[in-house]
Amino acid sequence: MSEPAAASTTAAPAQAGPAAPLLEVDGLTVRLTVKGAKRPVLRDVSLTIRPGEALGLVGESGSGKSMTARAIDRLLPRGAEVDGSIRYDGHDVAALSGTGLRQYRNQVAMIFQDPRAHTNPVRRIGDFMTEALRTNLGVHAAEANRRALEMLEQVGIGGGTRRLRQHPHELSGGMLQRVMIATALLTEPRLLLADEPTTALDVTTQSEVMAILDDLRREFGLAMLFITHDLELAAAICDRTAVMYAGQIVEVRSSALLHDDPLHPYTAALAAARPDISRTAARLLAIPGRPLSAFEAPAAECAFAPRCGYAQDACLAALPDLVELDGGMSRCVRVRELRGRLGTSDG
């Protein structure tokens, strides 16, 4: 378990038995200095991803989804104060530096929301794709190009030789995002951090890119942290889904059960707020109030309580713990009482 990270053990992801977690985030709390004051952006975030497993991370804007991914890839802004631990393959990520950090980042690839902003506009696609291979892994230019071509084929981009010579502005958004995915896969990572990879794309391209990402992930046996604000999409792609609110994880549940049998009132409210295509509703259900940023959230009470239809005095008495129940986890003091009553709100 604590063996040094083997470079390319991307072989069969363990389906049988509880494999050792690939990524273990434990009690992660991040504070940023804003105008001289320390403000929390993540509060006690814990999650595990096993090899080959896809974990969804959903939540509203500002709930801390992207910050979690950035913390995992050590991309936090300067002066960020980090508590808790992140362990990858048994190694403490916070202790990495220099070459170790670069190798770790080759193993934990990231796909961003806006592919156009994340490519150097004046460099060719080929340079962009093979940069890490050539400069970091010491692969020769010709070999790196050959691998890039193969990978472009994999993400459904033909005429690769010509593409490698093009600049980012010559490619459509969907195509550029596929290039980003191909690039991320070139260093043979074991974990993908996908930060809303389809949000900047139009709907038809979205499903295309999603299908490619999902296929390749299964083919290469990659683990993935999939960040989205789309509950249904997360459920369709991921094995388990974690729901974040105000910098905390409020529920972790197998994706199949999340929509119909949620454990936390917030998840239930999110699911209820989705329009149902099979019915005409006069008015969509909305969650009253507005989403809370992590730094506005009270330290010693349930952050969702003011907007929650099930809130009682007990909710304001203490910060609820994340408790295990029915194979999932929920950060709600009334989780046992409410069992079975939440999923029926729209049924």
Next chain:
Amino acid sequence: MLTSVRSTGLAGIASAAVITAATLVAVFGPLLAPYNSDLPNLSLAWIGPGGGHLLGFDVQGRDVLSRLLVGARTSMLGPLVVVIVSVITGVGFAVVAAWRRGTADAVISSGLDILFAFPGILLAVLATAIFGAGLPAAAIALSIAYMPYVARVLRGAALRERSQPYVTALEVQGASASSICLRHLVPNILPLIVAQATILFGYAMVDLAAISFLGLGVQPPKPDWGVMISENQTGIVQGYPLPALTAGLCIVAVVIAFNVLGERLFERAQAERG
């Protein structure tokens, strides 16, 4: 340099032409010179143009045109050295400050502030006092004096570039800091670097000419435009200003050309960043 005539304008083209001509003369000047530029003939001193000597003779009876053509080399070479040294060190400091931020940035920035306090000429006079008069000492001193100007402007540009998302994407790919800086950051601020270098060239030429005029730079009898003004300054009061004026005109023309071109490049570099 002249990718589109329209946005550069007539002044830009004229400037480029002057610079090209000056560069060619600096390279081939000694071959073009019709007469020996260093051979004095006092019987010909202060004699005006005529008899194949287009610009006449100077204070020691040497052919002025030949001295101008040969002198172009040191007059252009000095500023070139100053620009190369100050730009390379300035870019280095700017990129390190922008990349490391925090303490490194604070140290570099306050170091630059201190250097700003020294006038270039004063530093050059000091250097020649220590290392002896001559072009190398003066050029190195001016390089140090100009470096902060380069570093300050480029640090801002590098900071902006460093905050671009694509830099994050490269970091995530596992690219090393040095490769991101050298292969992405610097190339992307290159237009600004070129513009800065061009403007600095003009300043360096004036300062070096002044230093040569003071007798601390290029040493006579070697021809240099600054030296020529110095040698022939008595001619100005004695009613024969031609040798000093022609040398002065050469300096003025080249400096204006570099300034105009530099401004144009700077505007264009700024416009590109939007």
